[in-house]
Amino acid sequence: MTAPAKVSINLGTHPDGSPVALDLEELLATRLLVQGNSGSGKSHLLRRLLEQSAPWVQQVVIDPEGDFVTLAERYGHVVVDTQRGEADLQRIAARVRQHRVSVVLNLEELDAEQQMRATAAFLGGLFDADRDFWYPLLLVVDEAQIFAPMAAGEVSDEARKVSLGAMTNLMSRGRKRGLAGVIATQRLAKLAKNVAAEASNFLMGRTFLDIDMARAADLLGLERRQAEMFRDLKSGRFVALGPALARRPLTVHIGPVETAPRSTSPKLMPLPQMGSAENAQELIFTPGANEDRLFAPRRPPPVASTADVLAQLARSVPSTQALETASDSAPQPASVPTPAPAPTLSPEQRQAAIDSALREILDQSDAGFRTIAVLYQDFLVRCRIRRITGEPLSLAAFRRRLAVAHAGIDLAEAEADDSPWGEVLTLAGALPEDMQGTFLTVARAAFDRRICPSDAEVAQAFGSRSPGRARRLLAYMEERQVIVCRLDGLGRRIIAIPGLAWETEPGDPNAPAAARTPEATSAD
Template sequence: MDSSITIGTDAAQNAVRIDVQELLATRLLVQGNSGSGKSHLLRRILEESAGLVQQVVIDPEGDFVTLADRYNHVVINAGDYSEREIAAMGARIREHRASVIVALDTLDIEAQMSCAAAFLNALFDAPREHWFPALVVVDEAQMFAPSASGDVSDTVRRASLSAMTNLMCRGRKRGLAGAIATQRLAKLAKNVAAEASNFLMGRTFLDIDMARAADLLGMERRQAEAIRDLDRGHFLGLGPAISRRPVSIRIGATHTATRAGTHSLLPLPDAEPHDMRTMLFAELETMPPPPPPPPKPVPAHDLMRQFAAHDDDLALAETEPDPALSPEEVEAAQAAATAAAEDIEAGIVAALHDMLADPDGAFHPEAFLYQDFSVRCRMARLARVPLDLAQFRRRFALAKGGIFDPADARWADLLDAASRLPDDMLAPFVQIGRAAMEGLPCPDDDALGRAYGTRSPGRIRRLVDYMEKHGAVVVRSDFGGRRSIGIPALGLSTEAE
């Protein structure tokens, strides 16, 4: 497969290409003052390589979200999610190889740095089996890897700088190839800029930036003036993925554009001073209605489900039968789909059984358990992990309560009663309810603690008290100290224990 893309033409109108495979190993640094065409260059690279490599864009100004209109990128509006959800998305993105744009434009600078740090760290900390190649583009990199402290707290600055350093210095072995762009080389941390081996230098005017750009391009100081004379959209390129000698490049056209567009001079409105004053100070009730509220944010679990749709090994999708197929072929396809679904369900149940066979399995953190579940599904040769985090949390809680098939009609009333309690109480409540339905003794504190994920007897007592206060259970103790627990919604009670 040809891994090179065309980004523009040289002075002789010959195509200038970038070897994407080489770029993944050697990284890229782009520099240019505002208006030099830096964002246009990044957009050209992203468009041309969209079909070759997974792309992750850290977009502080929301310039690149329009890529999703034409390509398969998923837009993450970071202001709609918590830091924990952003980190979870970063891990899921690596697993499913989804191309995403993290739009940070609704956040202030400190929140942008915190969000970018959490996201990049999640990409970096992904398990080894998810180290797929990905091009990570960071626009305005001097914001996330500043060379000096600014108005943000030292804690946020260090976290952001550490994440950027990991991306550029240690990301290659994890499949992460940084492509960073900055307006000012002097404002970008040197240890971040120094790790790039490919350079695209656009127009800049400050002597210190021209001198650093000339040094990186291997030019003499007296030749640095040429960088000041570059036209908009023209760059000097050098590096193993571009050219072994500095080459002047005129960047080609793109298929998409930023929603903001470019600002051009417009004629001023033609109105008399009196008319203008009337319009400016008109009564408020004559003003046009306010714009409609922004759309509601997409829930994090729905966005993660979009990431899964990008997985190369998708399980069977729900599709309409091809009208060209005969009834026998449609029936055979439906039977195959049913068999595949049964195999997936059998794999889920087997993985849950194996996890619960570990005496300490119920006490591990949720993230560890989900990772363990994902690995077991891969080992069982399932095409993809069949449950997202929220679905796994519920299935694992039900399994701890002894229910491995929630679709079984026997448990419908019990699960309906359990829906009134918080999710973390699902496992012990189901365990009690199942014992009541099967006429078994009341589970002891150790059994309830294992279902609840705790070894503290005090927490179990508080758990049972909470459920009783909310009418979910009724606790009875006889004179011998034996306890039974009833479920009012079912009209049943466990045997005394």
């Protein structure tokens, strides 16, 4: 089946009864932001969009509440449960792109932080797919403020950074990879601005808070006095604007849907007639006949193994492949060749491949100034390129290996029973994780009897451009008794490692770094 020159879907109707169409190919190139308070019809809108576009384009739904799993029965979406490791989710996501299967990532069994980590891993697998599999894909993220929060909440900073980075990649760099982001949120004020700003199409529903109305008006190009209109919108009605929708703001009443969510809005019902207070007390204080069965401890539903899900993805074929490519894409092959199985590596070969990937990362000029989450994603991509089999390094293990490699320490030699580096690694473990690499760099300089690193060089090792921060780091390490600093008669600094006969040669603490950037600052 050959894709038509233009594919439009019927989103709903204008107040005058005329249909409102959404240009699907334009949407794939320009992305969409949906906003609406609870009860505004936001999920109904997403379901309408997914149902109408299902025959034309592959779909992935990030579903934090499990509302969209009902798409599986009618439209053939594969439901991916998330009670599995992040590495498994990345592999499943890669197969999703390879076989062009529509899926729903069901996150309802996870808490907020686990949802963020699972989504980041899955989006990373979609984003890092081979170029041969960059087919058009509509990626819908419900409750996007969970995965791209405006400010830190109760989750860890690490989980927030990984999730926010994945969402930013989706909205800012996903288009070239065929990923068309559709993000929906209840609160614009809670959604990271750099994620929301990448959308060019908007559907704004009912909202009551002034800050959300003001942001919605700004995105639509309306005056502040016109923002009051969002309070008056009825459920299921949205203001549409964007190249895929309309060149001027217009109101659209979202059309009906063919599937239903598992949860529905509560409806008022009359209370049962008790007869008397004694009858009511008897009902709640007297055990029932089937209570042992009804109130037995809940067991989570069985989760399909990763192998079973991958096999299901490989067997599944989308019902229609009408939209083969976006209008400006090159023709794609009719069939996708199955990649050859990854070669089996010996433990020594696997270790050498991991070390090579770490060295490549460290050889990049900006590696010291990138966050650990970004470096970890880069490392996972390089491992996939090298086809390194087995369970990948965890984030904590990667951080430790990167710190050791950055200091130029051979890990196998350091972990030997008679190696003095074992004591140094123990000292490093007493420091916060982000300081361990800096300490090992200083320890390596002391072991080699090199000139003492200057403040600028210590700051570089930490990933900063502030010598003032370097001085605070050294003072903190000295307080923790992992280093000893002293000055010679000429004011040059010497750093020694307590318990070992290691110390640096005297060095000027104010000397510039060997490769400092022009924008380096003097102190903070």
